[in-house]
Amino acid sequence: METIQAGFDFGMIGLGTMGRNLLLNMSEHGIKGAGYDKDTTKIPLLEQEDEDHNTKGFDDITAFIKSIKPPRAIMMLVPAGKIVDDVLEELIPLLDKGDILIDGGNSFFQDTRRRDIYLQSKGLHFFGMGISGGEEGARYGPSMMPGGDKTAYEVMKPILEAIAAKVDGEACVTYIGPEASGHFVKTVHNGIEYGLMQLIAETYEYLKYFLKLDNAAIAALFEKWNNGRLQSFLIEITSEIFTYKEKGENHILLDDIKDEAKAKGTGKWTSQIAMDLDVPIPTIDTAVAMRNLSIYKSLRTLLGDKYKTETHPEEAVDIGHQTKLLEDAFYFAMISTYAQGMHLLSKASEAYKYDLNIADIARIWRGGCIIRSEFLNTIYKAYSNDKELDHLFMNKNVESELKETETGIRSILQTAIGNGLGMPAFAASLGYFDSLKKASSGSNLIQAQRDFFGAHQYEKINVSGTFHTQWTGIKSSK
Numbered sequence: 001m002e003t004i005q006a007g008f009d010f011g012m013i014g015l016g017t018m019g020r021n022l023l024l025n026m027s028e029h030g031i032k033g034a035g036y037d038k039d040t041t042k043i044p045l046l047e048q049e050d051e052d053h054n055t056k057g058f059d060d061i062t063a064f065i066k067s068i069k070p071p072r073a074i075m076m077l078v079p080a081g082k083i084v085d086d087v088l089e090e091l092i093p094l095l096d097k098g099d100i101l102i103d104g105g106n107s108f109f110q111d112t113r114r115r116d117i118y119l120q121s122k123g124l125h126f127f128g129m130g131i132s133g134g135e136e137g138a139r140y141g142p143s144m145m146p147g148g149d150k151t152a153y154e155v156m157k158p159i160l161e162a163i164a165a166k167v168d169g170e171a172c173v174t175y176i177g178p179e180a181s182g183h184f185v186k187t188v189h190n191g192i193e194y195g196l197m198q199l200i201a202e203t204y205e206y207l208k209y210f211l212k213l214d215n216a217a218i219a220a221l222f223e224k225w226n227n228g229r230l231q232s233f234l235i236e237i238t239s240e241i242f243t244y245k246e247k248g249e250n251h252i253l254l255d256d257i258k259d260e261a262k263a264k265g266t267g268k269w270t271s272q273i274a275m276d277l278d279v280p281i282p283t284i285d286t287a288v289a290m291r292n293l294s295i296y297k298s299l300r301t302l303l304g305d306k307y308k309t310e311t312h313p314e315e316a317v318d319i320g321h322q323t324k325l326l327e328d329a330f331y332f333a334m335i336s337t338y339a340q341g342m343h344l345l346s347k348a349s350e351a352y353k354y355d356l357n358i359a360d361i362a363r364i365w366r367g368g369c370i371i372r373s374e375f376l377n378t379i380y381k382a383y384s385n386d387k388e389l390d391h392l393f394m395n396k397n398v399e400s401e402l403k404e405t406e407t408g409i410r411s412i413l414q415t416a417i418g419n420g421l422g423m424p425a426f427a428a429s430l431g432y433f434d435s436l437k438k439a440s441s442g443s444n445l446i447q448a449q450r451d452f453f454g455a456h457q458y459e460k461i462n463v464s465g466t467f468h469t470q471w472t473g474i475k476s477s478k
Ligand SMILES: NC(=O)C1=CN([C@@H]2O[C@H](COP(=O)(O)OP(=O)(O)OC[C@H]3O[C@@H](n4cnc5c(N)ncnc54)[C@H](OP(=O)(O)O)[C@@H]3O)[C@@H](O)[C@H]2O)C=CC1
Pocket: 013, 014, 015, 016, 017, 018, 019, 036, 037, 038, 039, 042, 077, 078, 079, 080, 083, 086, 087, 104, 105, 106, 107, 131, 132, 133, 134, 135, 264
């Protein structure tokens, strides 16, 4: 029988897209990593792709555990949910007190909280860490959001800082806060990701169905935008998607892809959490709803035939002018989306006592992650200069950017609505702004209605206390 030397610095469970690439990234930094996956086809891939020969794949979990230097540090990158609990149950009998476990997947933050308490009771260190950047990020430098057991994070810090993306020489990883705050922040990151992706999809619809631009023209436009203030990972990859042809094919792959979007849950969780905390994030809510709506393809097709909206692009539609307005509109809506996400972070920080450093979160999102963008520098500066910033819209620089682009989004939405294009995420982004800048709203009427039909009481301007009015005699329902 082979004697196993405990020679590896780190262990990875799950050698799929994220786990394998993160181990390869570590290997490039001289970190010796052992990998385990229940899918044995993934195991040879690890060693085949590891040019630095620092990794080894195991198909036996006991051998895998024995190969890691104690106190062991092991990360799980398996699908979120019950699988994480199953892996933990398999691991616990094989581990020693003081070992460190890290959940690097997109786990629901309340699950992380539960697991933290459970693993502490077993004498194990545990922390949840959101990782963003997809396949390429994991391989060459992700953004990482660790939260929970700080002692365990400090042990892992040198490794995480080595493999993280770097911006201005700084690693895109920082200790986020206690308990499940790391997974919470990753969830909100994904909510923002959903919002931005929906805005891009609506932009595509406007360009394709209203302005009648072809894929090549759309690709060129996104490329141009990516060289300006819209610079971001999502705009960059979008431009590439519009030119991508499969080997041997002479048409664009995008045109073969079903227009029905899937989701794994993080966007929905962001909306659910925001609702629980009474924080408005309408662009993200709309993005989640639009993914859900997209799957009703046959209903959409039937209704499309029934309710045809005549689109009337004026004969001499000025493409240059329209795309300039659209760029303004996107910039405005993008600011609104980030602002909603950052506001949710600050309100959740108070509610959950996470004591989040919002500036630091913006800083580590500037590189490696899916929502990285030029604009995150503005967010970083805004929260660095004012730690108590109540809302991103209050920042002077953001104020001037919003004022400069407001006409663009209003104009694009007028055209979109007039032509039956919808653009609900753009509308939600502007609606959020318009509603948030209203000192007086119609909510007094809602209060009156609630009191009228349900005796729910209301408060009065400049008079303390709560009031109820018998608005009318109780009428028969006949
Ligand atoms: N892909 C991405 O861009 C990102 C993903 N994430 C998150 O990271 C986590 C991993 O994602 P990803 O790498 O994409 O997923 P993959 O499906 O590519 O890889 C997960 C691997 O874990 C294996 N696995 C499943 N159950 C077990 C088990 N009980 N023991 C050992 N291995 C197991 C899977 O095997 P099998 O295939 O046989 O089930 C698979 O090989 C998820 O939580 C995901 O949401 C986070 C950021 C970005």
